[in-house]
Amino acid sequence: SDDETGGGTTTLTVYAAASLTSTFEEIGRRFEAEHDGVQVKFSFGGSSDLVAQIQNGAPADVFASADTANMDKLVAAGLDGGDPQDFATNVLEIAVPPGNPADVHSFQDLAGPDVKVVVCAPEVPCGAATSQVAQRAGVTVHPVSEEQSVTDVLGKVTSGEADAGVVYVTDVLAAGDSVDGIEFPESAEVVNTYPIAPVEGTDDPDLAREFIELVLGDAGQHILQDAGFGQP
Amino acid sequence: MIPRWLYAPAAVGAAFVLLPLVAIAARVEWTDLFDLVTSQASKDALWLSLRTSAIATLLCLLFGTPMAVVLARTSFPGQGVVRSLVLLPLVLPPVVGGIALLYTFGRRGLLGHELDVLGLQVAFSTTAVVLAQTFVAMPFLVVSIEGALRTAGQRYEVAAASLGARPTTVFRRVTLPLVLPGLVSGAVLAFARSLGEFGATITFAGSLQGVTRTLPLEIYQLRETDVDAAVALSLVLVVVAVLVIGLARQGRSAA
Amino acid sequence: MIPRWLYAPAAVGAAFVLLPLVAIAARVEWTDLFDLVTSQASKDALWLSLRTSAIATLLCLLFGTPMAVVLARTSFPGQGVVRSLVLLPLVLPPVVGGIALLYTFGRRGLLGHELDVLGLQVAFSTTAVVLAQTFVAMPFLVVSIEGALRTAGQRYEVAAASLGARPTTVFRRVTLPLVLPGLVSGAVLAFARSLGEFGATITFAGSLQGVTRTLPLEIYQLRETDVDAAVALSLVLVVVAVLVIGLARQGRSAA
Amino acid sequence: MNLRFEAVVADRGVDVTLDVADGETLAVLGPNGAGKSTLLEVAAGLLRPDRGRVTLDDRELTAPGTFVPTHDRRIAMLAQDPLLFPHLTVLENVAFGPRSRGAGRRDAHAAARHWLGEVGAADLADRRPGQVSGGQAQRVALARALAADPVLLLLDEPMAALDVAVLPALRQTLRRVLAGRTVVLVTHDVLDALLLADRVVVLEGGRVVEAGPTAAVLERPRSAFAARIAGLNLVSGSWRDGAVGGVRGIPVGPEPASGAPAVAVFRPSAVSVFREAPGGSPRNSLPVTVTDLEPRGDQVRIRADHLAADVTVQSAAELDLAPGTPVVFAVKASEVAVYGT
Amino acid sequence: MNLRFEAVVADRGVDVTLDVADGETLAVLGPNGAGKSTLLEVAAGLLRPDRGRVTLDDRELTAPGTFVPTHDRRIAMLAQDPLLFPHLTVLENVAFGPRSRGAGRRDAHAAARHWLGEVGAADLADRRPGQVSGGQAQRVALARALAADPVLLLLDEPMAALDVAVLPALRQTLRRVLAGRTVVLVTHDVLDALLLADRVVVLEGGRVVEAGPTAAVLERPRSAFAARIAGLNLVSGSWRDGAVGGVRGIPVGPEPASGAPAVAVFRPSAVSVFREAPGGSPRNSLPVTVTDLEPRGDQVRIRADHLAADVTVQSAAELDLAPGTPVVFAVKASEVAVYGT
Ligand SMILES: Nc1ncnc2c1ncn2[C@@H]1O[C@H](COP(=O)(O)OP(=O)(O)OP(=O)(O)O)[C@@H](O)[C@H]1O
């Protein structure tokens, strides 16, 4: 829905997965620069939370999900205002505290008895991906904690509490110096795809479409890839 | 007059609560803090938090005080059950509280149709933030005031009645002033709880800058990208809370 | 004796708190509930929650009661500041509280080295859950008991001292029994808050079935895949809380 | 206002029926725990009796199915504990009643100042209740009750903690303000009863054991308690051969039938005290043991068992009395009044 | 134990110095607000005086740099409010002191039963404090203080709410238990002072205005308050031409110098009352206005201004007195004792 705030500005409300926070904020700034009198407001959160909110009437114009399953829920509820389009991918990476105290170099190392590993719980997308990778690699990881979100996993690693955590490559990049990333070949077998779609009932479908175009376009893709996302 | 040995566990307890605060403060990059705090997003969030928490506290006082009085001063069948139920938001994980509120005031909730007819869209508005905060903060107020009422007893109220004061006068001129300390600490607790409220808000109200993104939500969001910034911003929350608690205590001891 | 009109806002307040509970209950598939509740994961979570909350409440009583006594019965410079700081965990978003605990008791925290030397590894253990719950629940206990102490006054303690009772005897035989109602409601609040604790636990202790995954964490996790199941499980939490609150009230009125 | 009172409070063992006529002051006397405060609580509507009825003129206040709340009874009560509202000044405390009955702030304060003056506490007006002494607080509470201008005033030992220097002045105030009012006054002080009350009721063990005009009860006490506070000696027994329980006396009014219950009453000042029984003249001689000596101005009251004798200080000194000393109380039969009971 | 007491509490306007000898009972008299309770609070260590020193034998309890806490003073205090612990039974309340001093449960209960019996409250042992009457509670509090077996006992109007029927028995108990103990007894009742106290101190406005052996103070009161409670008339002024303030009398002891301050004291029973001034015989004639009438047994005490006269009931009736009646008090100069002050 469009909000009339102050001097006749139009507001575009974008609901986006939490992992898109910094990239979408940058895209939003660019969008505002290109559209006079338009303000982009974001609501970031877990994809499943966002879908639940939209289902309950939250005023979203655009929805960008971190996985296809949640976008499917939106479609199933008939709340998509146009076909979802994939705009980014993401793969897993091992995050370790700077200096890698537990000497982790491969996914197999995570099975070591003295390594404190944290992963996402199997119920959340990153956790599902992690267990798929483990299965394919034939490795049994005994995590000390199965976290509810990537942020929680990263938090344990940055604080040095855990020796290693399995997160997305974009998270490792975003965390900067506070973690080191360790790529592993098995990650290529489980690629996570991010779809985006306008939301049914938006007051300004054109603006929503233009935002999606910006994300899919060169400028958007450039920003996303800088942050470590892959191209779909 | 108090046993000396009591100071030992008291100090341990205080240290346990205070050390983590020190640990946070020690980690904050004080130079960055200023930029962070003066960013538009932070200012929006702080202002929204203060506004909604104040209104929520007011609502708690308006509706919670009568509840406390009814619970403390009357007896009716099933009172124990009502009391337990009223305290439930305390124990309900806030996210579940948010879901419950959605089920009640949401578009598809219990009262959704009625509210729709009235043209009221509660969920995902600033109103929703206030409702979420009121819901989680109410029990604090009720418990504090009920406790104060019970400890104060009814002797002064009886004396007032025998002087010809009708119940409303007794309530206004005797009961309320007598339990003022309990009322103030209840309100402080409710305000603090509202200020810190996160789970129910994000579920029921969402997180939209300037509309529903209160300071805790802003902090949560910041944590996705920059944990240190999030921690720094939470210091702002802490300072605001200390100011409010301090002012309330001051006002109370002056009264 | 209470003004009649007070019933109106009291009823509105009660409805506001109770309706969401009704809304939840209405959505629950009662047939599924049984399976859900008896699943190993749920039973583990419930048992863990009860154990840790009970210990946390005990710790709160052991360290919080002395703090409340010191705050209520002595005066020292900076007391106001200490009181405000002790109340801070109330207002700190639980996630930030969890971060603060990590910064303090974590491997690289303030006390990390000392704890390491002692061979204590707090993080990812049940101990961490208890610490997180104690941290968030402590202020509830302190506020309740301090309020009760202030309302009760010192007259009985003075009478006891003049009968030759030393401070410890006065504390044990007069102060504690006198503020028993406040103590019980403080403990109930602390237990309830511990039972519902989520943010600090997940941040500080993580989430592993049987070790650190308490009921709220289990509910949160379940919510990712099946909101209705999560809501149903939170009803279990509600029932447990009601039972505990009810029992505490009973025990108190019997005393 | 005419009060009719009738109440049973089983768990306190109280079962009392009494009337107070319009404009009359009734004193309620009785030992600790007799039920005096309970009576007042029922009248004020603070306690629902198990059975009973309280009627003020034709208005039923407490009755089966009826229970007028305290504030609507226009009954003010001053209990043993002053219960001044701690958050109000002394002046505001006293102004509370008038304000509750709708008076403006200015009028209420004027009335409050008036009543504070009447009880000699005008200079305390601006203090907080925590800053006044025990007796001062009780005086303020009295002013507060009077300022509420009730149609029935219930006073529960209002003067127990007041100093003797203000008592006469306060009694005078009470006399003036109680005149024409309907009042129930619980007191331990027989002077209060004598000076302030038209009628007296004596409670013992939750029951009325005596009732009547003040002078009559105190002059003709039938219960040990009334006799005790009236300062009179009382021996009860049956009337036989011109004596009650061995004490010869003169019947007042119709002579009781032989064997009928009766009481013999005589003043302590009519008693002579001897170390050994005097011979000869026709007196009642009662061998007793001294239990207590109470100086009373230039006299000493000697209590022995349940009897009392008043002698001069000199006589007491000459007799060399102390608790435990065996003595003989002698009283002329002409000084002993006998009443059938 | 010998108590030396010296304290200034500025904001209550109290500045008192007094001593109590070992084994002595000191009665403290004075009007409401005189500072009696404040004195006890300082002695008990409940209030730190602005300046002062409290010493028990050679032990400094309160002094610059010293403040022994209440529980270590071995001083028991019974205040106006009984303050029975609401969560303990009456028996447990009384056993509290012995148990606090280390007695076993059985011994403490036995002691408690003993003291409950002494104050006539044995049957209340198993009640809760909320279930006893005001007077009963005060009796239990008295038992509790006695059971604590203190070396110094501070009693603040312990008997104000007790009924007359138990007072003599209780006074006897007190006499027995106070004998040999060091006690400070605040009271409004001159009988308590007479019977229980060795010495009396009179406070007025926070200062000691009179002190001395009980009999001496009550027979030769110098302050209006002491005179009032002693039941004596007192006129103060300067001694000139054989009279004090216009009242002629006989100096007792050395005659004051002319113009020196003095008091004239006479008993109310020495006063004759007339409607008009009698002619002829050499009397002091004092025209006064009746303020109060107090029946006292077969006498009536007539209070007029600050003086009192005792007359028989018949005379009072014949004189047709009421408050406001102008009368003349006449007293023979030989009945008036004059003391230099
Ligand atoms: N709340 C109560 N519950 C049960 N019994 C009570 C309660 N209050 C008083 N009693 C008992 O009821 C009886 C009457 O008490 P009440 O207070 O009426 O006596 P009273 O005549 O006023 O005595 P006092 O002169 O000591 O004030 C007493 O035996 C007392 O112990």
Ligand SMILES: Nc1ncnc2c1ncn2[C@@H]1O[C@H](COP(=O)(O)OP(=O)(O)OP(=O)(O)O)[C@@H](O)[C@H]1O
């Ligand atoms: N807490 C207080 N703060 C300030 N002033 C007080 C306080 N308590 C008493 N006072 C004042 O101090 C003076 C002495 O009071 P105190 O209680 O010692 O009198 P008292 O002789 O015991 O009187 P009473 O016979 O009425 O009990 C009075 O003027 C009183 O108003």
Ligand SMILES: [Mg+2]
């Ligand atoms: Mg009573």
Ligand SMILES: [Mg+2]
């Ligand atoms: Mg006093």
